[in-house]
Amino acid sequence: GDSVTQMEGPVTLSEEAFLTINCTYTATGYPSLFWYVQYPGEGLQLLLKATKADDKGSNKGFEATYRKETTSFHLEKGSVQVSDSAVYFCATNYNQGGKLIFGQGTELSVKP
Amino acid sequence: DTGVSQNPRHKITKRGQNVTFRCDPISEHNRLYWYRQTLGQGPEFLTYFQNEAQLEKSRLLSDRFSAERPKGSFSTLEIQRTEQGDSAMYLCASSSLGSRDPDTQYFGPGTRLTVL
Numbered sequence: 270g271d272s273v274t275q276m277e278g279p280v281t282l283s284e285e286a287f288l289t290i291n292c293t294y295t296a297t298g299y300p301s302l303f304w305y306v307q308y309p310g311e312g313l314q315l316l317l318k319a320t321k322a323d324d325k326g327s328n329k330g331f332e333a334t335y336r337k338e339t340t341s342f343h344l345e346k347g348s349v350q351v352s353d354s355a356v357y358f359c360a361t362n363y364n365q366g367g368k369l370i371f372g373q374g375t376e377l378s379v380k381p
Numbered sequence: 382d383t384g385v386s387q388n389p390r391h392k393i394t395k396r397g398q399n400v401t402f403r404c405d406p407i408s409e410h411n412r413l414y415w416y417r418q419t420l421g422q423g424p425e426f427l428t429y430f431q432n433e434a435q436l437e438k439s440r441l442l443s444d445r446f447s448a449e450r451p452k453g454s455f456s457t458l459e460i461q462r463t464e465q466g467d468s469a470m471y472l473c474a475s476s477s478l479g480s481r482d483p484d485t486q487y488f489g490p491g492t493r494l495t496v497l
Contacts, residue, residue, distance in 0.1 A: 273423075301484045303484075303485075305488075311490070312472075312488050312489060312490040312491060313424070313472065313474075313488040314488070315485055315486075315487075318484065318485065320484065358423050358424075360423075362484060367429075368414060368426040368429055368437065369414075369416075369424070369426065369474075369486060370426070371423030371424050371425070372423050373421070373422055373423050374421070374422070374423050
C-alpha cells in the first residue's frame with residue numbers, strides 16, 4: 270500500500286545551519302505531497318504542499334520539490350532559527366481530498 | 382474563520398468505560414477526517430465523511446469505534462469498552478472539496494485520551 274518514509278530524528282542543528290529532512294513516498298496515481306509541522310504544545314499546521322511533479326512548495330523559508338522520478342519530497346531550509354524547533358511530518362494522499370498518509374515525523378531541535 | 386475545534390481537550394477514563402469526542406470543522410467544509418496519533422508516530426487515518434456520508438473506514442477502526450456526522454456539520458467519535466491501547470491523541474481535520482484548495486486539511490488541537 271501507499272506509504273511515506275522520513276529520515277529518523279531527532280535532528281539537532283545550530284542556528285543558521287542548513288536543514289534537509291528526507292522524505293520518500295510510494296503511491297499509485299498522482300498524489301499531492303505535503304509537509305506539516307507541529308510546534309510544541311500546538312496542533313498540526315500545513316507548512317507547504319505540491320500537487321504535481323516538479324512543483325516546488327515554499328513557505329517561511331522552507332522549500333520542497335515534488336520529484337516523481339525519485340519519489341521524493343525532501344524539505345530544505347537554508348538557515349534555520351531556534352523558532353523552527355518542531356516535529357515535521359511528510360504526507361501524501363491517494364487522491365484529491367482523500368485521506369492523508371503520514372510519515373513517522375522528524376523532530377528538529379535548533380540550538381542558539 | 383475560527384478553525385477546527387475539538388472537545389474535550391483531555392479525557393482520562395478507566396478501562397471498560399465509553400468515551401465520546403466531538404469535532405467542529407471549519408464552517409462550510411464538507412469533508413471531515415479523524416486520525417489517531419500515538420507518541421513518536423505520525424497520525425494514522427481512521428475515517429472520513431463527506432457531508433453526512435461516511436466514505437471510508439480504516440481497518441484500525443474496530444467495532445468498538447463508531448463515528449457519526451448526522452447533519453453534515455459537527456462529528457462525534459465514540460469508543461466503547463475502552464482499552465489501554467486506545468490511549469492516544471485523536472485528531473480531527475476538515476477540508477473543502479470543490480474549493481480552490483480541496484487537498485489541504487486543517488487540523489484541530491486534538492483530544493488526548495488516557496485509559497487507566
